[in-house]
Amino acid sequence: MAEIFSRWNMFRVGWRGVKLSRKVTHAAVSAQTQRRYSTDVCEQECSLFGLLFDIDGVLVRGRTPIPAAKQCFRNLVDGDGKYKVPVVFVTNAGNSLRETKAEQLSHLLEVEVSADQVVLSHSPLRVFTQFHDLCVLVSGQGPVLEVAHNVGFKNVVTIDMLREANPLLDVVDHNRRPKDTIPPSKDLPPIDAVVLFGEPIRWETNLQLITDVLLTNGRPGNPVTSLHYPHIPVLACNMDLLWMAEAKNPRSILQYIQIKKYYRLHNITVLLYFSSNKCSLGEQKILFLRNIKNRPNY
Structure with a gap:
């Protein structure tokens, strides 16, 4: 009988050990599963998360970076200098190439x-394919010809x-007027649209020549016989009317105010044409950003 009780006690102790072992194993597996699930969720969330940064007045002012912005980007990259989350920089500046910026x-x-x-x-002009084969007049500064070709024109x-x-269209600056003989006008194809990249x-030259193009329906060397409306599109x-540089106060971008005032003198109804579905270029930029993942060349 004593032997039977001894074996029974050993069995009970052994069974408790097995149950304890099972509990420990189950807890370890549950913790591992939970960690794996949490990691999967984190990876899934990280893959769907990104940052869009404005530039002027937010990250930099002119050629001077905002100190907090530099520290921010130190935290956004790992030890190898790679971004921890997708990052895209968005700006209304447009007088340069993306590579330069x-x-x-x-x-x-x-970074x-x-x-x-x-x-x-x-950048959204890349998706304005209905204009890419037209003859466009571009206004701005910097490499405007290269920028125009780069976006598809x-x-x-x-x-x-x-x-x-x-040469007779631009006579405000006396130093740029023809001196002696008036050179003959050269033939250019009719202008189908005007693109304003930036200030x-x-x-005076840009306002005058763009107005001539609109008044003559794309043939600025011809006299104005009648006003065409709607006139050729202006993209x-x-x-923006203001932007921040190194100066203490905002800088003005007055081109659109001046264009509208100047056009009123000629009874031109200003039509800033953005796309065939009347969607603003700002809204086109949002659509452009949504599709940027599927357009790697952008």
């Missing part, structure tokens, strides 16, 4: 920024090209 941001923020991460004000005329072809340097990339 990316190089500038890389220098100012001290690597690629051209694919930069969306400029003219195939037949481009710059303000300087139009001025050289029609030009010579306001405006940046509708």
Whole structure:
């Protein structure tokens, strides 16, 4: 009998050990499963999470980075300099190429920024394919011809090209007037649309020549016989009126105010045309950003 009780006690102790072992194993498996699930959820959330940064006045002011912005980007990259989450830079500036802006941001923020991460004000024009085969007059400063070709326009005329072809159109600056003999006008194809990349340097030249193009339905060398409405489309990339640089106060971007006032003198109803479905360029930029994952060349 004593032997039977001894074996029974050993059995009970052994069974308790088995149950305890099972509990420990189950707890370990549950913890491992929970950790794996949490990791999967984190990876899923991280893959759907990204950051869009404005640039002027938010990250930099002119050529001076905001100190907190530099520290922010140190926290956004790992030890290898790779971004922990997807990052895209969005700006209404438009007088440069994406590659140039990316190089500038890389220098100012001290992190690597690629051209694919930069969306400029003219970037959405890539999806305005209905204009790419038309002859467009481009206004702005910087490499406007290269920018126009880069976003898809195939037949481009710059303000300087139009001025050289029609030297009598730009006479405000006496030093740029024809001196002796009047050179003959050169033939250019009719202008089908006007693209405003950004603020030009010579306001009077750009305003005058764009107005001539609109009044003559794209043939600025011809006399005005009648007003055409709707006139040829004007694609405006940046509708900002103010922006922040190194100065203490905001800088003005007055091109659209001046254009509207100038057009009123000629009884032109201003039509800033953005797309066939009347969607603003800002809204097109949102649509552009939504599709940027599927458009790697952007």
